[in-house]
Amino acid sequence: xxxxxxxxxxxxxxxxxxxxxxxxxxxxxxxxxxxxxxxxxxxxxxxxxxxxxxxxxxxxxxxxxxxxxxxxxxxxxxxxxxxxxxxxxxxxxxxxxxxxxxxxxxxxxxxxxxxxxxxxxxxxxxxxxxxxxxxxxxxxxxxxxxxxxxxxxxxxxxxxxxxxxxxxxxxxxxxxxxxxxxxxxxxxxxxxxxxxxxxxxxxxxxxxxxxxxxxxxxxxx
Numbered sequence: 001x002x003x004x005x006x007x008x009x010x011x012x013x014x015x016x017x018x019x020x021x022x023x024x025x026x027x028x029x030x031x032x033x034x035x036x037x038x039x040x041x042x043x044x045x046x047x048x049x050x051x052x053x054x055x056x057x058x059x060x061x062x063x064x065x066x067x068x069x070x071x072x073x074x075x076x077x078x079x080x081x082x083x084x085x086x087x088x089x090x091x092x093x094x095x096x097x098x099x100x101x102x103x104x105x106x107x108x109x110x111x112x113x114x115x116x117x118x119x120x121x122x123x124x125x126x127x128x129x130x131x132x133x134x135x136x137x138x139x140x141x142x143x144x145x146x147x148x149x150x151x152x153x154x155x156x157x158x159x160x161x162x163x164x165x166x167x168x169x170x171x172x173x174x175x176x177x178x179x180x181x182x183x184x185x186x187x188x189x190x191x192x193x194x195x196x197x198x199x200x201x202x203x204x205x206x207x208x209x210x211x212x213x214x215x216x217x218x219x220x221x
Contacts, residue, residue: 012155012166015141015180017102022175025200027094028147031210032202034088035119038063043076043084045121057126063087064116065215070135072116072215087115095212098143102177112140114212122151122192123206130154130161130188137216141179146170148197149207156186172197 007020023031038061039045045061050069064087065072066079075083092113100109120128133142153176156165165186170176178185192207 007171010168012168013182013185016155016178016182016185017176018168018170019101019175019177020171021173022098022101023145023147023173025173025198028173028201028203031145032147032208035061035121035208035210038085038119039121042082043079045119046079049078056128057124058120058122058128059126060121061119062116063091063119064114065217067116067118067135072135072217074219087117091117091212095143098145098175098212099141099177102141102143102175103179112214114140114143114214115217116213116215118211118213120209120211121206122149122189122209127191128189130156130165130186132158132184132186133211133213134184136213138214139179139183140214140216141177141183143212144170144176144178145210145212146174146176147172147201147208147210148203149205150193150196151189151207151209152191152193154188154190155182156188158182158184158186161186169193172201172203 009019011017045059048056048060063085066076066084068078095114096109096112099112100106150171153168153170154165
């Protein structure tokens, strides 16, 4: 669904930039189709089980490297032991364009080489608690792409899961990048606004979030 009024881009915190409506409808459909294919294997989408015994309400599938709390592996040792799908070059290019758009620095963006994507699918009452993305060995920015239902994205601080934080609505097609001083901010999704997405994206219900990251890891194989 298109916004009634234009939504301005904003730097929510130093290095944390929100660019509304960055993905075109065609790009969103391509990403939805790719995510559907990855969700079917070689490692299927699943609810991640935490070391505490809890199970995440979002469903996750990974590309390039498999994330399991709290490390990365080339094989999905907590699912079926298969090697995850390869990270495609076109997704690297998309990440570079996203970084250039957010920061306005073409030279820095040209050196950005994400090698993993964590794809979270929110349906029903799925949420994501406040956390830091700190399992990577690299401090390169995280590129986040949203498709489908709008969510409330909570951007906190680097010291605590609690206040101060800022709530931002991320709609279908929005880009959010966090790097620099905000690379390790606590962040989460306390709420998804069901029924706000546009079925023309290819996603009939729910919210799809794709985060591109640089692991800083070497392939052991």
